Amino acid sequence: MTNARILLDGLKLVESPRWHEGRLWFCHWGAGEVIAVTPEGAHEVVPLAEGVDPHTIGWLPDGRLLVVPKNPEPDGRLLRREADGTMVPHADLSALPGDLNELVVDGRGNAYVNGPGFAFLEFIKNINPADPRPLTERPGYRPGFIALIRADGTVVQQEHDIAFPNGMAITPDERTLIISESFAGVLTAFDIEPDGTLINRRTFAAGLGPDGICLDEDGAVWTSSGGNEAVRVAEGGKILDRVELDRAPFAVMLGGADGRTLFICAAKWDAQDPFAARTGQILAVPAPAAHVGYP
Template sequence: MTRTIARGFAFPEGPRWHEGRLWFADQHGGTVYVLDPDGHVYEHFAVPGGPSGMGWLPDGALLVVSMDERRLYRRGSDGQLVMYAELAAIHSGQSNDMVVDHRGWAYAGNVGFDYYSGEAPWPTCIAAVAPDGAVAVAADHLHCPNGSVITPDCRTFIVAETFASRLTAFDIDEEGRLFNRRIFADLGGYAPDGICLDAEGCVWVAVALANSVIRVREGGEILTQIPIEAARPYACMLGGMDGRDLFICCASDHDPAVTVKVRSGRIDVARVNVGSSGGWP
């Protein structure tokens, strides 16, 4: 059901389909890669502190998260990275996934605690970065806010709470604020990581510990489950020429000490029946 189009990465995450190419963050390798639809590397560049979530501003510039530095960088047409926003004041753990809307509002989550040192988890927040670069807390008391999407009408924000085993939704007001928190889908024992939204309003969810990617309807019904062979999926993104290629970021492990040595990270693709939503990312 899936095929591998590229391999040899440390830990691929945060995939985005943009202008006919797949962008993703090799987090532990410190590099953003850009692939053509067949999996050939078109471009790559380093991000200090390790890259994570990505999104594009209205002027076409890329925003990319630096995990360890807990900040956003802006990359313009000259290819240079310039510091755009500091997140450390409100991100208590590594910054991670992010979504950027059509107005230039960026919403970035964070792990919230030192996962690799064995620190106990605690709730944390999503940072909202306004188009003028101002940073504020968009929502708090979230359990590792991870992958996130915004619906095509720009009215609903959905985020994966990894350590709460659920997808949580918010309304978005005209000022970019999140309100009316509610459960979009209770995933039971599944711990969601990266997500993407399809044209029917269902969410594809990468579930690493279940070695599968699932398609979930609002309310929690699982409609489809795609198993991943010999690896764990950490993120997914709809793209391709018709929006029906589900790109899946996979690796055999998530520990940086392991991933940079074995470089088992790969990009798999599955053909699905419903295409991308046209929202964000």
């Protein structure tokens, strides 16, 4: 596909991109910021409460912003930004095991959050490249989870055996949730029951290195191949399109006026000091099909 153009450069790690009200919003890890940028590159830091270090974000149907802080201890809060800009607790996630990672919110106000079940950065730093075992068999690994946070704030842990859960997306009919299992190299799908619970686990596509994901109107998923390229994959695993990069894509999001611009959060990954270098970029490239679903 066409070479991607750079919207923003010189960032740290960039994650959790979301298209909202005409701009791409994303979390600037290592800087403790949420940034919103237009398709032309004009950008601003979105004000949050002092001390809130955003890890992932999403919006309720009424337009209020949800934020999972990077370090939610000691009370494990999911935060909500009110219309006046104040940050208040939305749900207590302290009963969930391990760290938290990604968030997606559906059109009914149900939120799904996941987590790896172990200390990811410590795990990555200690990886021995000569060890032939899969990552799921290395010391320190534990299966991750998905939890449902209903609109009333109740928390229900759903799935307990996710191989490093990463990006999630929900189809526009709110009947299917797709999640990246990064350590298994697969996209996994679940049916969503009317009460928000997940059933019928199955493989959507395998042979990838999936991270942050989004859906298009053709039923395809944009994600990472596991190398320096973003790929568009159909159910069953066929690669439909590729965008080659000079660094790793950590997450993708479709947006723009017609939903046909693919925004890519990319950076050069250093497991020993991931937040030091400023290799992060926000890139944009035309896409063949428009965005649908959540986020």
